[in-house]
Amino acid sequence: MIPCLTIGPKITMANKMNKMRKGLEVITGQHKEFKLTECTNAxxxxxxxxxxxxxxxxxxxxxxxxxxxxxxxxxxxxxxxxxxxxxxxxxxxxxxxxxxxxxxxxxxxxxxxxxxxxxxxxxxxxxxxxxxxxxxxxxxxxxxxxxxxxxxxxxxxxxxxxxxxxxxxxxxxxxxxxxxxxxxxxxxxxxxxxxxxxxxxxxxxxxxxxxxxxxxLAPLKDDECWTIIKQKSDFESRYDQQELRHIGKDIASKCRGVALAAQSLGHMLHSLPFDE
Known part of the structure; x- marks a missing residue:
């Protein structure tokens, strides 16, 4: 039973990160779908x-x-x-x-x-x-x-x-x-x-x-995206900051400096407590 207690939280965190990555893929897909690139003709x-x-x-x-x-x-x-x-x-x-x-x-x-x-x-x-x-x-x-x-x-x-x-x-x-x-x-x-x-x-x-x-306009830096994610996920008032920090920084690095992506993912994290 002890190994289960050890592995369980890791599995939960992995599931959360997987959800977030899928969310990021959706947002990235929307950018491609709506042709939000510099070279696209209006x-x-x-x-x-x-x-x-x-x-x-x-x-x-x-x-x-x-x-x-x-x-x-x-x-x-x-x-x-x-x-x-x-x-x-x-x-x-x-x-x-x-x-x-x-x-x-x-x-x-x-x-x-x-x-x-x-x-x-x-x-x-x-x-x-x-x-x-x-x-x-x-x-x-x-x-x-x-x-x-x-x-x-x-x-x-x-x-x-x-x-x-x-x-x-x-x-x-x-x-x-x-x-x-x-x-x-x-x-x-x-x-x-x-x-x-x-x-x-x-x-x-x-x-x-x-x-x-x-x-x-230049993209935001990764730490700036992480700051946005913290704001939108209400990071400072959460009890699961350690887990959220691990996931949030990983996700922030994948936002590619897009503020809207960081905001959307922050809101998504806000609705995903780790004790679900």
């Missing part, structure tokens, strides 16, 4: 989009402070033209939207009028224009202009003589003429200044829309 994407984002910043962010400071410093040096466009690009789940939120909520832009637009896979120039108008104008929040000329005219009035920060989150549009039309809609002339931060999964889109060097 026009190949056919997945129905159900996600939406906002500018609200999470309380505990891991590993992006240096990149935020770098972007803020770069923008500060580069905002000499009427419109400055800085894209942040990288595969899905790395944390592009989170980094954009950190820039958006920075004190550096506290004197700016601010707009957050979730663009999505369906590029709709009128929808983008109406979203900007509704966020900048108290009088026109319930009005949706149907003609592009009306949108352009009203945007010129709203943006004139102002400093504006606009985040265009999750841009998939690859047509250069459409992107030029978007930028043209946001230009206000010498009387104002518009700073645009764009997030996209694709380097070619970043290069087409940028006015300054795009920022390629």
């Amino acid at each position: 026009n190949e994407q056919t997945v129905t989009d159900v996600r939406e984002t906002s500018s609200k910043l999470e309380r505990h962010i891991v590993g992006r402070t240096k990149e935020k400071d770098k972007i803020l410093a770069y923008l500060s040096e580069s905002m000499i033209n009427e419109i400055t466009v800085l894209p942040i690009y990288g595969i899905g789940g790395l944390g592009k939207t989170t980094l954009a939120k950190m820039v958006y909520n920075s004190p550096q832009f506290k004197e700016y009028s601010q707009v957050w637009v979730y663009v999505s896979q369906t590029f709709d120039l009128k929808k983008i224009g109406n979203s900007i108008i509704s966020q900048l104008s108290e009088k026109n929040r319930e009005i949706a202009y149907t003609e592009k000329q009306m949108i352009d005219n009203y945007l010129q009035k709203l943006l004139a003589n102002k400093n504006i920060l606009i985040v265009l989150d999750d841009l998939w549009e690859n047509n250069k003429s459409h992107l030029e039309e978007l930028l043209g809609m946001l230009k206000v002339g010498e009387s104002g200044k518009v700073v645009v931060v764009v997030t996209t999964r694709y380097e070619d889109i970043a290069k087409k829309i940028c006015t300054i060097q795009p920022h390629k």
Whole structure:
């Protein structure tokens, strides 16, 4: 019976690790299925989009402070033209939207009028224009202009003589003429200044829309993924920290620096106590 007592916990841990590895395989498979790679052409994407984002910043962010400071410093040096466009690009789940939120909520832009637009896979120039108008104008929040000329005219009035920060989150549009039309809609002339931060999964889109060097988002380090896993698994309040640490660090090394994978696996660990 004594050998059974010794082997039993090892088998349980092995089973837990196997579950976690299978979970990681599922997440990795989703990345492949949804074509979340840097070299993928955006026009190949056919997945129905159900996600939406906002500018609200999470309380505990891991590993992006240096990149935020770098972007803020770069923008500060580069905002000499009427419109400055800085894209942040990288595969899905790395944390592009989170980094954009950190820039958006920075004190550096506290004197700016601010707009957050979730663009999505369906590029709709009128929808983008109406979203900007509704966020900048108290009088026109319930009005949706149907003609592009009306949108352009009203945007010129709203943006004139102002400093504006606009985040265009999750841009998939690859047509250069459409992107030029978007930028043209946001230009206000010498009387104002518009700073645009764009997030996209694709380097070619970043290069087409940028006015300054795009920022390629690097993967997180393994220890940063482990920190995220600990946060999401409520590590500090658990009694099985020794077992969880062994599994968590092993899994963190397989996240490939993808923050979303670490978050998902942390939540999965949270629901898998070792005394099941």
